[in-house]
Amino acid sequence: MLVLNLIEAITNALDVAMDFDKSVVVFGEDVGFEGGVFRATKGLQAKYGEDRCFDSILAESSIIGSGIGMAINGLKPVVEMQFSGFMFPGFNQIVTHAARMRNRSRGLYTVPMVIRMPYGGGVRALEHHSESLEVLFAHTPGLKVVIPSTPYDAKGLLLSAIMDPDPVIFLEPKRIYRAFKQEVPEEIYTIPIGKAKVVKEGMDLTVVAWGAMVKETQKAIEVLEKEGHSIELIDLRTISPIDKATLIQSVQKTGRFAVVHEAAKSYGPGAELITIINEGAFLYLEAPPMRITSVDTIIPLPKGEHHYSPNVELITSELRQVIEY
Amino acid sequence: MLVLNLIEAITNALDVAMDFDKSVVVFGEDVGFEGGVFRATKGLQAKYGEDRCFDSILAESSIIGSGIGMAINGLKPVVEMQFSGFMFPGFNQIVTHAARMRNRSRGLYTVPMVIRMPYGGGVRALEHHSESLEVLFAHTPGLKVVIPSTPYDAKGLLLSAIMDPDPVIFLEPKRIYRAFKQEVPEEIYTIPIGKAKVVKEGMDLTVVAWGAMVKETQKAIEVLEKEGHSIELIDLRTISPIDKATLIQSVQKTGRFAVVHEAAKSYGPGAELITIINEGAFLYLEAPPMRITSVDTIIPLPKGEHHYSPNVELITSELRQVIEY
Amino acid sequence: MFLENANPLVDEMIQILNPKGEVVKPEWMPELSKEVLLKMYKTMRLSRIIDEKTLQYQRQGRMLTYAPNLGQEATQVGSAAAIRQTDWVAPSFRELGVWLYKGAPLYNIFLYWFGNEMGMKMSEDVRILPISVPIASQMQHATGLAYASRLKGEDDVAVAYVGDGGTSQGDFHEALNFASVKNTANVFIIQNNQFAISTRRAIQSKTRTMAQKALGYSMPGIQVDGNDVFAMYAVTKEAVDRARRGEGPTLIEAYTYRLGAHTTSDDPTVYREESEVEEWRKKDPLDRFRIYLYSQGFWSEAEEEAYVKAQSEFVKETFESVEQSGMTPLEDVFDYVYAEKTPILEAQYQERKAFYAKEGK
Amino acid sequence: MFLENANPLVDEMIQILNPKGEVVKPEWMPELSKEVLLKMYKTMRLSRIIDEKTLQYQRQGRMLTYAPNLGQEATQVGSAAAIRQTDWVAPSFRELGVWLYKGAPLYNIFLYWFGNEMGMKMSEDVRILPISVPIASQMQHATGLAYASRLKGEDDVAVAYVGDGGTSQGDFHEALNFASVKNTANVFIIQNNQFAISTRRAIQSKTRTMAQKALGYSMPGIQVDGNDVFAMYAVTKEAVDRARRGEGPTLIEAYTYRLGAHTTSDDPTVYREESEVEEWRKKDPLDRFRIYLYSQGFWSEAEEEAYVKAQSEFVKETFESVEQSGMTPLEDVFDYVYAEKTPILEAQYQERKAFYAKEGK
Ligand SMILES: Cc1ncc(C[n+]2csc(CCOP(=O)(O)OP(=O)(O)O)c2C)c(N)n1
């Protein structure tokens, strides 16, 4: 067993994947020689050579677009967007090609490719370094969207993503890249895409979160459980396709639902989950489902960032309202 | 009074705006000499000159990006994306700049710009010509998103958009560009952005639609009203910011809610509306709110397109379920 | 021969066969067997027949949108003949000649334009990516295709086609730069047909040639008479061989003209004079090739007549069978979004199916 | 003088003042008053002090991310001095010298890097767009700024800065093409500081110069010693004047070196040798300018010392007052998304406010 933090678990997943499968190639801005600005690809160029791990030109559309060509021609590209806020120049390639090549060619050509992006706030960064854009991908048919919240899950999910026959958007909560360590097996293992994880069971309320919000939500739940409430926490892990069954079963048991996310509120991911609950467990609902989210503003620079996304106090206060409704 | 179809109403709005305000400039691919592939800008170059109405280079990022510069420097660009499915190369400029310049400069520089795009399906077109991408814009703080469903509204809303101090995404339901004519005043008038329209009142069910779905929904409602049901139809008109008040009031009256849209279902616009109803009228709900939408597939080419988006029969059948719940 | 010292800032465009069907540069004339010459000519002729027929079907209301290639046959077939069967092609949407030459069944091509994705599913051996509508985006795929070939130890070249309009897109720039930096086995062919829908070539770029854009990537760039099938063949062949030897990418500008409409939904009379089109008809790529073949005794009027007749019949029959092919079944819409339907897609599929059943459809 | 016959494929880069502080091309020496020369020098010197101080603050944990300009002062100030106050600048994020020269208050600049958007709100007269982080995207804005100026009958020029890394983006290509086609009054300045974070210049492009990319747009392109403030001034001046006269855009490559880290969060020792940096320190733009000024009797060691002392104090005080500026108030987060808060934003604002009130914050 290794003991790794989340970013180390990702490096390790890339390492074992490159070792196991010669068709895996890894590239992106600063990904080669220096090993990426977060060091996710550290050591890979030295170990696997410049052909399989390299610095791309500074052009996201080229990174994704050339990756699509490689994937069609037998490679498994795992590319990095330096920050998710910089994926926009490559968005055309993601939506109009990566997501559609299989359908367009009726299965003749496919794009087994992973697009890794650090995402989310909380790191006191410059503009465009804190985006939570999961909806843009999750609303696009043809893509899968995965977000791990622990080192163990990060490795298992990334390996699943690499083995997946379709393009996977792999969003990494950079705020918790180095937040904590966990035992992680040395060898290859996978965690299925499309399966949520019940982090803890509970009877009075179902709360769904993912990425960095899982830990915040856990802390809020601890406060509330001390007050005598029993709360079920689900780590969604896969944003698309959603594990409907797990969510609905949970709400059928608890009768109450809340979702916590960093993305903007309006037309955000929480709306989809609440709608799914409406569709699958309406008669079980004892209180209006609630979303605890960032506000619909531009993500503030560091001196204002604390106003933006949910923190433990806000989550606690809001969850209490659902429980006490 | 003029009697115009929707596309003519748009041409007319552009004409009166250019006539009234010398700072309005209109450009995009094929927009100048030929007047656009849908002829939305027909005659404007001849009337206002090549400087104010011109063919852009074939580059959406340039169209939006240069438009941003023009807007900052005192012009009011009204640019065209030939089809909404081709806006992706310009999406970076929309999200990272148009939507943010005001906030980034704390009001020093602003982007009063309109980005017009024909959107939606039903015209038996090639790939990428039928997209409904309203969520991608509506989930982006800093943008307004408007969709007219009648010639009268098209002119009034477009003029509002042109006068708006912020960037407006103006999505035109191309399927009904020439579907019907309506009386349209010759002069300048505006319809406020952010206000939904109650197309017809009713007591048993609230249905929200926009764009080309309004007419389809109307037809479904006619069928159901003949069966004795009383249905309220709301044309949302502005996708962002949403007119929450009108929606909630209506559902507080009817107790039932459905939304009809062309966009893909998962993480689609319907989810936001249903969530708003949950937040504002939960206790009034007598049935689970329903969304009647396209499926989560790639939009099929013409021979399969009928499987994709809601039609009158499907809407009728689904609405009946909400009523009879 | 052409590429080493090419200077697209000043060079005349490469021409071997002039509009009268005369070989004006015998020293450049590629060595092509009669068999290959006839395959090239027949493909061009077939392409022309298809374009004429589809126009007719369109007028009869039997056709959806279709992008004719009229006038660009030499650009397409001349270049296609210079690439190996295992070489990759990343096309735009106006490359009928390339598809046909590389062995795509006409049935599939028609099926696609008829609005059925199944048309793009053909033998892997054709090695052409599906039609790519987002302008210039396919060029990026070509770089990745070539990169992968090299990594796998294969010497396949990847050829991308793009229009004159497409040169304005950022993807054009990025793909050329990637290929240059990574020295990938790519050939980029600009079909400069003078128009992007209604927008003239001069509006896309102020440069003398489109080929000179290669200078921004230290890559050979060359302008070729795109209506001259031999020039297109010879230059593409040199570029492809060069790429295959690992000597890097090339940018070729094929100078040609779109004689037809942009697509069947376009009316070119709105933006250009018939007289301009007339001038270009005199440079028809097909006419000059046929004159040459006649002059060599490789082809005769009788053969021409018989071929046109037979192929017209073939095109007609193929189109009619596509017309009979019916609508896309519901499952096709759901089956290819992912390798396996997600539970949500499965549920949506079942819902639609149940709805059809209820409605008796 | 420089631009008409410039050939970036072969020309040596333009240099007037060599690293020893000698004027090697007196015939090119721009005529600049002592006053202007001193303004230029002082701005460069101040920029250097700021970079040194911020490094210190960063080590003390008092600074967030900041992008130092160390080594690039001549590129920035030389070009900025050549543009008129009413001319527009579309910057990237590493143009401190330009901001200072055009009159941006240091307080604002610090406030911005300190994580408060309010820093970017300054007098309109500065005429610099806010810092633009998405690489190369700002170049597109410059084209629109210039287009609008002309339409309004104004003769302001718009200058855009971009990095060597930025030349790889599609936006770089599109902006140059727009400017070329529309003949807008633009000057594009590539700050080629040899790195895009850890990625070397050679990885971005195989071309001999970055300036030669201009050939793809039939626009003058020229490589300049970016550590030579006079060369930067003279070439930029010619380009700006030319643009102002309506003769079109220019691409300038300033050949320089980033002596410092990419940003305060970057550790350049991971990807480059100290010896390489040492070599470039010998070409320091500030040293050679100072030697020149001394030699002309325009500036003395005593003046230097006094200036550095006073400005160090000024920088310190300014930074400390920024440190006192506190957090961004809640309303600022909501007030600038739109001209007027939407009802949804108003409600969200009230909710957050109520929450703070409840929590006693
Ligand atoms: C990104 C994008 N923008 C716009 C369009 C719409 N469109 C289709 S073809 C075309 C013109 C293409 O011109 P060119 O590249 O010269 O190719 P040609 O049609 O002449 O073969 C345009 C603008 C598109 N397909 N993709």
Ligand SMILES: Cc1ncc(C[n+]2csc(CCOP(=O)(O)OP(=O)(O)O)c2C)c(N)n1
């Ligand atoms: C679209 C985009 N992709 C990635 C980044 C992350 N990033 C910030 S600076 C930088 C390198 C820029 O290099 P260069 O253009 O040479 O400018 P320099 O930093 O040298 O001034 C990168 C990749 C970004 N800001 N924007």
Ligand SMILES: [Mg+2]
């Ligand atoms: Mg063309």
Ligand SMILES: [Mg+2]
């Ligand atoms: Mg650089």
